[in-house]
Amino acid sequence: MEAVKKREKYDAVVVGSGLAGLSCAYELSAKGKKVLVIEKHPYAGGRTSSFNDNGMDVESGLHRYIGYYSALPALLKKCGVKLTDIVTWEENADILVKGENKKLVLGVxxxxxxxxxxxxxxxxxxxxxxxxxxxxxxxxxxxxxxxxxxxxxxxxxxxxxxxxxxxxxxxxxxxxxxxxxxxxxxxxxxxxxxxxxxxxxxxxxxFYKMRIGAFLGGMTEVMCNPIVEKIKSLGGTFIFNEPVSGAIVENSDAAQEKGIRIIGVKTESGREYYAEHTVIAASLPAAKEILNPLKQRRELEKLFALPVMSAATLQMELDRPALEKDITTFGPGSDMVSFAEQSRTTFRSINSNKKSALNDKENIAEEKGRLSLILGNPDEYIDEEPQTVLETVISQMGELGVELSGHVTDYRKVTEKNEFYSLDIGSQKLRPKQKTGIDGLVLAGDYTITSSFATMEGAVISGKKAARCCIKQDRKAEKA
Ligand SMILES: Cc1cc2nc3c(=O)[nH]c(=O)nc-3n(C[C@H](O)[C@H](O)[C@H](O)COP(=O)(O)OP(=O)(O)OC[C@H]3O[C@@H](n4cnc5c(N)ncnc54)[C@H](O)[C@@H]3O)c2cc1C
Known part of the structure; x- marks a missing residue:
């Protein structure tokens, strides 16, 4: 039985359940394709995820929806998610001036x-x-x-x-x-x-669409899980907690110039999954690892040449909100590049036992706070002890006029080591296409070439483009 199950063949196996993988899986399932999504984490969302880390609710990092996005809201709509139920709008952002106790209010x-x-x-x-x-x-x-x-x-x-x-x-x-x-x-x-x-x-x-949206809940919960459920309702299958270790190559002489075909993936637990199309929708370093035996292939030249960068965040629970309002705030001239109080928006649950009014100043003294912060120079913080990072944050936030000392009740350092393609000079021309030129192999991910960049919107567009490649190839095969 096990052997039969292992040999089950899918139309597409999608590696990774970030927004790129979910977008691709949705498009293929909606076209009636039999899709399997394999994810290494126990939850969906990748860099747009939220989860509980030993009692504290955390997120992959502070995220903002930008009003002009169109592919992401279209996907959400098709999955039955009303954007206005999951984001609250900001009309301005604050820029704190280091050492001057002043702020610049930027209309957005x-x-x-x-x-x-x-x-x-x-x-x-x-x-x-x-x-x-x-x-x-x-x-x-x-x-x-x-x-x-x-x-x-x-x-x-x-x-x-x-x-x-x-x-x-x-x-x-x-x-x-x-x-x-x-x-x-x-x-x-x-x-x-x-x-x-x-x-x-x-x-x-x-410009008429432009504003910034803050999530009204953890991103896995309010955004990714409804997409997962929709894909399942269309016949898609998900396997969580299953890291993919490599691609299965037919004619496995990977160095050989012609005639190779990707026919599925193998996982760290030793299972193999076969499919007509293998869509690698893992982040850039994971895609490089999975496809490492094919590193010399000319078709994957750009994928392997594209440089990476990291992200580091510190997320804190406080005995009171750190800021008057839950809006995007920047701290130029410091490593506190962007942050937001979230106790009245994304992490309202922290005050769920209290009567909480959105941005109601009178209630602030009684409310707990929840601050999410993105750090500049992330590589310096990746291997740093969380306690040391906290000390740096308290000190630098003090210079921006935000007093955290004595108010932090819990905190987590959440990092995404090398998970981004670098937006450094010269990267644009190295972003690979979704279509690889290798039979059976398609790429998806915010790093692949789209009209967008390393954003949620870019990830969704890349997934759509990847699905289109698979469907086109099927049509070609049917015609042949
Ligand atoms: C701190 C931070 C702040 C951000 N802020 C914003 C913002 O404000 N606005 C915005 O639009 N975007 C923002 N982004 C960017 C946005 O999150 C990403 O562009 C987008 O989520 C990328 O989606 P993806 O599907 O391409 O990749 P990912 O989300 O990285 O998905 C890849 C998936 O593959 C899985 N995977 C990896 N390896 C394996 C393996 N071996 N086997 C199986 N599964 C595997 C991962 O677990 C993951 O689920 C931010 C990101 C971070 C980290």
């Missing part, structure tokens, strides 16, 4: 928060002079047009590009750094100008 919703956007342009005068503000205009104007028409911007860092356009030092630190390091944890000196403008460019034609 030109239509929905029109007043706040206008105030953020004409106000903030105690923080930025008109000279600082005007200095960013040519920078943004040239950057967005340049980015729409050429990938040449990928040859220059955003810091260099800002210097070229005479952006003042203060505007560089208080506007450009939060929009680069604050989002992708890389210093502006490394951050590709293409990735910088490319991330925001879709917001220009869709």
């Amino acid at each position: 919703a030109p239509l929905w928060g029109f007043g706040k956007t206008v105030r953020s342009i004409f106000g903030n005068n105690g923080v930025l002079s008109w000279h600082d503000k005007l200095s960013v205009l040519p920078f943004f104007a040239c950057g967005f047009t340049g980015c729409l028409f050429s990938e040449k911007l990928d040859e220059i860092s955003i810091a260099e590009y800002a210097d070229k356009h005479h952006v003042t030092e203060r505007a560089k630190r208080l506007i450009i750094e939060p929009m680069s390091s604050g989002i992708f944890f890389l210093p502006p000196e490394n951050y590709s100008a293409y990735a910088f403008f490319g991330l925001f460019a879709p917001a220009i034609p869709k």
Whole structure:
């Protein structure tokens, strides 16, 4: 019986249940394909997951939904998830000025928060002079047009590009750094100008959609599990807790130039799963590991050349909220690149036994706090003891005017070592396509080439594109 089960053949086996894997599995299942998803963790979501770590609810990292996303909300809708049930909207973000006890309020919703956007342009005068503000205009104007028409911007860092356009030092630190390091944890000196403008460019034609969404619950719970359930209802199968160790290669002389075909995967527990299509939707380092025997193949050149970067977060429970409101906050000039209080939004459960009103100042003294923080220079924190990281965070948050000392009741360091493709200069041209050129093998993941970057939206688009490759190949085979 076991042998028969092992030999069961699927239309597609998808490795990884992050948003790329889920998006691909959904598209294939919806087309009637028999799909198996294999995930190494006991839960779905990958870098958009949430789980309980020894009594504390944590997440893979602070996430924000950007209003112009379209593939992710479309997938959610098809899976019966109403976006407004799972996110709450922010119309502005705060930028704390290190050592000055001041903040810059940045309007992020030109239509929905029109007043706040206008105030953020004409106000903030105690923080930025008109000279600082005007200095960013040519920078943004040239950057967005340049980015729409050429990938040449990928040859220059955003810091260099800002210097070229005479952006003042203060505007560089208080506007450009939060929009680069604050989002992708890389210093502006490394951050590709293409990735910088490319991330925001879709917001220009869709400016009326632009705002930022904070999740109203753990991402596995509110976003990924409903997708899993939908895929199951369409006949898909999931196996959790099962790390894939390698691809099964037919004509297994991997060095041979022609004639190889991927016919499935094997797992660390020794099981083998066979399929017409093998979709590797694991993150970049895991994909490299799984496909390592094929490293010399010309078709996988870009996959193996694409550099990686890490993410490090510290998540804290507090005896009171750290910030007045649950909104995205940046700490330029420090390693506290972005953070948010979440006790009234994502982790409302922390106060579930109390009457909690969203952003109600009167209740703050009685409420517990929950702060999620993304650290800049992540590699320095990956191997650091959590206690040492906490001490650094308390000290640097103090410089930003946020007092945490004596208020932290529990904390976790959550890291994603090398899980990202690097948004460093020159990376764009190394992002591989979903179609590999090797029979039976398709890639999915935010690192594969899409119109987006290392985002939830990019992951979903990549999954859709991967599914399209499988379906096209099936049609070709049927015709032949
Ligand atoms: C701290 C942080 C903050 C972020 N903030 C934002 C944000 O604000 N907005 C935004 O849009 N995006 C954000 N992102 C990026 C977003 O999370 C990712 O782009 C997206 O989730 C990537 O999805 P993916 O499916 O490509 O990869 P992953 O989510 O990494 O999925 C890969 C899956 O493969 C599984 N896997 C790996 N190896 C194996 C194996 N050997 N066998 C089986 N399974 C395996 C993993 O467990 C995982 O589930 C953030 C990410 C992090 C870490």
